[in-house]
Amino acid sequence: MAGAGKGMDKLIILDRDGVINEDSDAYVKSLDEWIPIPGSIEAIARLSKAGWLVAVATNQSGLARGFFDHDDLQLMHDALQQRVAGQGGRVDLIRFCPHGPDDLCDCRKPRSGLFRQIAEHFCLPLEGVPVVGDSLRDLEAGVAVGCEPFLVRTGKGSQTELKALPDGTRIFDNLAAVADHLLDN
Numbered sequence: 001m002a003g004a005g006k007g008m009d010k011l012i013i014l015d016r017d018g019v020i021n022e023d024s025d026a027y028v029k030s031l032d033e034w035i036p037i038p039g040s041i042e043a044i045a046r047l048s049k050a051g052w053l054v055a056v057a058t059n060q061s062g063l064a065r066g067f068f069d070h071d072d073l074q075l076m077h078d079a080l081q082q083r084v085a086g087q088g089g090r091v092d093l094i095r096f097c098p099h100g101p102d103d104l105c106d107c108r109k110p111r112s113g114l115f116r117q118i119a120e121h122f123c124l125p126l127e128g129v130p131v132v133g134d135s136l137r138d139l140e141a142g143v144a145v146g147c148e149p150f151l152v153r154t155g156k157g158s159q160t161e162l163k164a165l166p167d168g169t170r171i172f173d174n175l176a177a178v179a180d181h182l183l184d185n
């Protein structure tokens with residue numbers, strides 16, 4: 001599992017809303033609305049301290065929709081970094097799609113552009129890299145480029161679980177349980 005990089009052990013790619021922080025059907029529009037899911041910050045830190053490269057691939061169509069701006073988004077990502085650093089870990093890369101559904105970009109999940117950006121950044125293959133998401137599109141985007149799909153029941157995950165999932169999708173209650181699984185193997 002997980003392509004070995006140059007001296008690095010493993011890469012994991014996380015969805016943001018509904019995996020790291022609580023999601024909202026009204027979008028997560030500000031730092032005040034950015035609320036970490038219990039155990040997720042610690043899970044990221046545990047993976048990071050165990051040598052995993054942690055990347056985030058997130059759709060942020062709220063930018064295109066005018067619900068928030070890049071400064072708002074950066075405040076949320078700075079908060080994520082600070083909280084993970086406070087647990088001794090780090091988020092190595094955050095890549096987001098700022099576009100709306102009608103922009104027909106190649107980076108909005110389920111398209112795989114964000115994953116290719118992450119692979120190019122680290123010069124790492126994606127074959128076998130865990131992708132952790134709460135939406136089907138998260139898993140589809142990763143599976144299309146060789147990732148191993150992990151669904152969490154947080155965010156929209158309990159609804160997603162009822163859908164037809166990619167072959168081999170592993171289902172966990174939350175990111176902390178995914179980290180437990182990956183760190184125990």
Ligand SMILES: O=P(O)(O)OC[C@@H](O)[C@H]1O[C@@H](OP(=O)(O)O)[C@@H](O)[C@@H](O)[C@@H]1O
Nearest residue numbers: 015016017024025027028058059060061
């Ligand atoms: O789960 P990630 O990819 O980190 O982020 C998802 C968010 O960008 C938002 O994506 C929207 O989907 P549309 O972009 O409107 O289709 C809705 O699902 C919102 O509830 C959600 O907060």
Ligand SMILES: [Mg+2]
Nearest residue numbers: 015017018134
């Ligand atoms: Mg999500």
Ligand SMILES: [Zn+2]
Nearest residue numbers: 097105107108
């Ligand atoms: Zn895009």
